[in-house]
Amino acid sequence: MATNIVWHKHDVNKKARSEALNQKPSVIWLTGLSGSGKSTIANLLEKKLYSESKKTYLLDGDNVRHGLCGDLGFDDKDRVENIRRISEVAKLFVDSGTIVITAFISPFKADRAYCRSLLEQGEFIEVFVDTPIEVCEQRDPKGLYKKARSGDIKHFTGIDSAYEVPEAPEVHLTYEDETPEQTAERLFTLLSTKGFV
Ligand SMILES: Nc1ncnc2c1ncn2[C@@H]1O[C@H](COP(=O)(O)OS(=O)(=O)O)[C@@H](OP(=O)(O)O)[C@H]1O
Numbered sequence: 001m002a003t004n005i006v007w008h009k010h011d012v013n014k015k016a017r018s019e020a021l022n023q024k025p026s027v028i029w030l031t032g033l034s035g036s037g038k039s040t041i042a043n044l045l046e047k048k049l050y051s052e053s054k055k056t057y058l059l060d061g062d063n064v065r066h067g068l069c070g071d072l073g074f075d076d077k078d079r080v081e082n083i084r085r086i087s088e089v090a091k092l093f094v095d096s097g098t099i100v101i102t103a104f105i106s107p108f109k110a111d112r113a114y115c116r117s118l119l120e121q122g123e124f125i126e127v128f129v130d131t132p133i134e135v136c137e138q139r140d141p142k143g144l145y146k147k148a149r150s151g152d153i154k155h156f157t158g159i160d161s162a163y164e165v166p167e168a169p170e171v172h173l174t175y176e177d178e179t180p181e182q183t184a185e186r187l188f189t190l191l192s193t194k195g196f197v
């Protein structure tokens with residue numbers, strides 16, 4: 001625990017940075033099972049925002065686990081720490097004026113709520129990518145469900161590790177509704193309606 005530390009207030013702040021970028025920062029937090037479509041949707045949404053000259057950053061589970069969270073595994077304790085670190089990073093990006101998109105399974109309600117609690121009212125937009133496990137398992141883009149079923153991977157979400165369904169997400173996506181492109185377009189429209197872009 002760090003002690004004897006004080007918070008420094010800087011003159012160039014979130015408001016100034018946001019005005020310079022002509023956008024309002026936020027976190028679009030995609031949550032759902034492995035293979036539900038988080039990365040696909042996140043990537044398309046970022047491309048759309050980028051094409052509109054918006055400053056964005058995409059934090060993606062697999063990528064972050066190569067570096068910042070490379071020391072963490074997949075038991076409950078490590079998942080909690082994973083999302084805690086991501087939340088703190090997302091907050092820093094928001095302070096920089098950036099629109100952050102995150103694509104983590106983030107299976108626990110309390111951890112998603114933690115990120116929300118770090119931000120200002122309205123800045124956290126929870127998007128539940130509600131693809132049933134049968135569909136995710138059929139897609140199995142990385143072959144992980146196969147490995148989990150055969151016991152090669154332990155603590156796999158939806159098989160022998162929990163996923164707590166969001167109770168009141170800002171956006172609830174059911175996989176049959178639309179293509180990933182249409183979903184990204186809809187999320188962009190939502191950001192526009194809410195005045196973020
Ligand atoms: N045991 C187990 N359970 C779930 N997922 C696993 C596991 N082992 C490896 N992987 C791969 O790690 C990606 C999930 O990492 P996250 O950081 O998003 O997970 S979590 O939010 O901490 O639960 C996940 O990525 P996505 O498929 O994109 O969700 C998997 O590729």
Ligand SMILES: Nc1ncnc2c1ncn2[C@@H]1O[C@H](COP(=O)(O)OP(=O)(O)O)[C@@H](O)[C@H]1O
Binds near residue numbers: 037
């Ligand atoms: N409506 C949809 N939304 C998102 N992904 C879809 C959809 N339909 C099919 N897919 C496919 O499902 C797979 C989802 O993989 P991915 O985006 O890596 O999921 P996750 O990041 O949640 O693990 C991709 O191969 C994607 O092309």
